[in-house]
Amino acid sequence: MQFIDQAEIEVEGGTGGDGLTAFRREKYVPAGGPSGGTGGKGGSVTLVADSNLQTLLDFRYAHRFRAENGERGGPKNRTGANGEDLIIEVPCGTLVYDLNADQLMGDLTESGQELVIAPGGKGGLGNRHFLSNRNRAPEQSQPGAPGAIRRVKLELKLLAEVGIIGLPNAGKSTLISTLSSAKPKIADYPFTTLIPNLGVVRKPTGDGTLFADIPGLIEGAHAGQGLGHDFLRHIERTKLLLHLVDGIAPDPVADYHTIQQELMAYGQGLPSRPQLLAINKVDALLEEEVDALATELSQVTGEKVFRISAVSRQGTDELLQAVWQLLDETNAAIAAEAARTAAALIEFNTPSLRSTELSELTSDA
Secondary structure, eight states: OOOOOEEEEEEEOOOOOOOOOOBOOBTTBTTOOBOOOOOOOOOOEEEEEETTOOOOGGGTTOOEEEOOOOOOOBTTTBOOOOOOOEEEEEETTEEEEETTTTEEEEEEOSTTOEEEEEOOOOOOOOGGGGOOSSOSSOOOOOOOOOOOEEEEEEEEOOOOSEEEEOSTTSSHHHHHHHHSSOOOOOOSSTTOOOSOEEEEEEOTTSOEEEEEEOOOOOTTGGGTOTTHHHHGGGGSSOSEEEEEEETTSSOHHHHHHHHHHHHHHHOTTOTTSOEEEEEEOGGGSOHHHHHHHHHHHHHHHSSOEEEOBTTTTBTHHHHHHHHHHHHHHHHHHHHHHHHHHHHHHHHHHHHHHHHHHHHHHHHHO
């Protein structure tokens, strides 16, 4: 399956049905008068987030979508049928931009979340709506209104909680294949991974956590070099970054700095994202070499450096325990911040509420 994370489409809501000009002429119904019904509403184009989708591949060749038109109003004051809405499914994590207005329309992050991007037009009024004391037999009716037409850009940002980053050939794909059931392409040459790979890693509680293997970054990735510029966006939503350093690279410390500089240059909150650092391929090094490298990296980061082998699973259990602990701390911090924000809003509104209650008590007295 191809991974497509950007697409541009044109959408159009259905045109509303025309109103009808008609008069009621029936036996035993004196002065029947106008009886033209209103046209039906045009269908709308609606995006719906689907957790079963992981790519925008469906929009590779299909670029134009139009909802159904409303039906014309009928005689005897009958309203025309509404046009059927057009439902378009997109992956969770899809950002929707209106290219004409150059603004964000919505962010579909939860399965089942909906966003109307092209409302249908209203149905035209039939001649019965123009009846008045001055016009007892109106012969005018309205045409249906056209639906909205928009050029829309879809941009997918994966919703993984843990993003695995590092230079090409650091062992990211091997690690995600070891920890989950994902089967990414693995080879001993750079840029083997051309698309982000997703894998669900089970916690000890049985809950699944989504990991994303981000294609190898290189120096200048933030400016479009290599593959990183296209896929850095996919770690914007992560809560935790797992940085893999190739232990058998010529200069692992320089490799570490290269990735950190790219995160800093890209911005979007990535430099301050919680990180864990792990040296990979330690099974190919002597113990004293691993100790020396871990000490040097620890002095640079000020944090513990994990030692793993993605191939043999050496050290991966300890690394995962640290991942779960840091995720719990991050989630707790997010929840605490949300609670503080809610409390601040309540406190902000409380004085006005109290003054209102005080004035009511004063008036009652």
